[in-house]
Amino acid sequence: MAVFSLRFMLFSSLLLNFLLNLASLSDAKQSFRPKALVLPISKDASTLQYLTTINQRTPRVSLNVVLDLGGQSLWVDCEQGYNSSSYRPARCHSSRCSLAKSNSCSGTNTCGVIVDNTVTGTATTGDLGDDVVSIQSPDGSNPGRVVTVSHFLFACAPTFILKGLASTAKGMAGLGRTRISLPSQFSAAFSFHKKFAICLSSSTSASYNGVLFFGAGPYKFLPNVDVSTNNLVYTKLYINPVSTASAYTSGDASSEYFIGVKSIKVQDKAVSLNTSLLSIQSSTGYGGTKISTVDPYTVMETSIYKAVTKAFIKAAASRNITRVGAVSPFGVCFDLKTVHGTRLGASVPTIDLVMESESVKWSIYGANSMVQVNNEVICLGFLDGGSNPRTSIVIGGYQLEDNLLQFDLANSKLGFSYSLLGYQTTCSNFNFTSTA
Template identity: 55%
Template sequence: MASSVKLFILLPFLSLFISTSLAQTSFRPKALVLPITRDTSASTPQYTTQIKQRTPLVPINLTIDLGGGYFWVNCDKSYVSSTLKPILCSSSQCSLFGSHGCSDKKICGRSPYNIVTGVSTSGDIQSDIVSVQSTNGNYSGRFVSVPNFLFICGSNVVQNGLAKGVKGMAGLGRTKVSLPSQFSSAFSFKNKFAICLGTQNGVLFFGDGPYLFNFDESKNLIYTPLITNPVSTSPSSFLGEKSVEYFIGVKSIRVSSKNVKLNTTLLSIDQNGFGGTKISTVNPYTIMETSIYKAVADAFVKALNVSTVEPVAPFGTCFASQSISSSRMGPDVPSIDLVLQNENVVWNIIGANAMVRINDKDVICLGFVDAGSDFAKTSQVGFVVGGSKPMTSITIGAHQLENNLLQFDLATSRLGFRSLFLEHDNCGNFNFTSSV
């Protein structure tokens, strides 16, 4: 991958490349917005969104990959557009991808990868027009276009395993060519984005707040630094590349306000890239290294003081549903706290995010998975998180993210987070029907 110095030099070229094309319009949005849908048509739930791409414009459904470095679309299936342009190997846009491939036609190449299945193929880098809705934070507004948006051409092979009707993946990771970075460069707004996954519907913002649901939830965020893993955690990367996924610094874990005894060295990232805590929209549940999972589960069972029942895969700690009551915040169970940079900065996982109901078995389970379990080893994303020694010690999964607003500030490298349950709110409450 290009060095950080080279990326710094090349970024203005990308900004100029896109912004010059936008000079034809006087309207520059302060932020953009995309809808999110929880799609259950695949083997595990996926969170999808839709953009418009090509000339003439065509709606394209995409699986959201929070830690994905690139935006890729299947070009095998009737990709027709009069504005499609190849990116040449000698161009500054090619260098932004850290590309190591060049076709016979001198077209820049980079491998698109499907994080759900672990499949990666070669692909040409192209540019085409995309169109998305603007927002003032309160409502969705007029559509705006970026004429030369960079993406990778995928194939039928790499698309397999995605939700029904999905044609590619929307990478939101820490690269200069992810969706957040390209939109920020195109419209000269702050390099921030916010994501809010709902149990059915949610919302994805590009740019700064306000982020209005029932309330402006951007005012109540708690902040913690984002950490860079020095070793790539992607299934498709080159030697020396850093991870583009989002890591945070968990220092300890508490259950019912009591510290859980665990090997805290696993919470730090070592020189080989092992350890630490990352956030994923692709993993359905939080997966923990075996010793961490057992320590948390044992502390949870002790604090809850309710008999366990036969577990239901993929979970290892389950209870009879009638033995646990519920409230507005979900099942009444002990809180699980991820303590971040200090004892006062805590990610509190409440009952709604901690537990999963198995309705057909009248069972409710702790919604965390042991990385050493058969499910984690054989799951489609097991090559990233599963096994006796997973590369990442804790991967916070989508169930634990639901109805939490997460803001990723790429300029200052920090994460803002807030549970909307605390505000009697939810991620499905953004107004996509009214105009600015």
């Protein structure tokens, strides 16, 4: 009898320990808070748009959405087969509507928000709601655990607003300065730093994705390259007091990201410019320099474009680079045979965007300035934006590729690397193929 009791007590003790350990593991799983999150970025060969994949709904559906750096929110097409048991409409006058700055209410007691296709400049109204979103957390230089946001706010859009987007796209993912953009919602959900970083790949191959980080670094790329704080140059981010969206409410500030370019140099020589165009006019919101992922190439106001290209052509001629006829949409092209290659792309004059001081400059080397259009011609990847554009300089996606850009929203500053080609890596070298 004593032996039976002893065995029973021993068994009970082991069972209790097992259950406690199981509960502890369950609690640890539930209480896991990632320090950062990560999404892949692909480049569509047809439209040159950058896309990411959002895992949404119950049951889960993977959606391709066009990445919009200055976009206000996540919006998706809800007219074509939106089925989810976890979807919740945002009722009029609720806190969710206030967060989204909604000022309209539908007959179904759902608040409406602006849905903006920034590729085509088309806008409409969509219903605000929330649903489950799943996203991966990074573990060093690898993908880690998948985590879930149960009530992620987004806008339901009609199908017609997809026109002009990549054929696989079901909406757009906004990373802009709003309280319902992806960076704001993810940082609020997991209480991490209100920062995000983008690294766009120059490749259109499905095997070579760029990467989008939410949260602070490290930002690790193969082979063991950490593009962290020490490798970034910082400059101030500016807020345009007038919205640059296709449709907006009077008094709204822009959700896009502006930087303070003070001058432009070509091969270390300052270009003569009308510098008033480089500042944002507080009354109209015109002028200034913004960063865009929906513009495939950098676009400049006509007088700036002419001054920069004139200086570039002169500097290229001094290197015996032969100019040839323009190839649309580019205005300045060269004979490829007269251009040598380097680790940083074509050996051409460097273009520097100089900000608050001579030491804070964004240097654009051949890999980001020159576009090979065929086997014989290479062109300067800058476009003429006309004589009175909304924004004087729009830095486009091609100029961002293989450069890491960190947006620190809490401190309103941009950290940018020089071309990662100089570190002997690229934006496609984050390891998405293995799990921790």
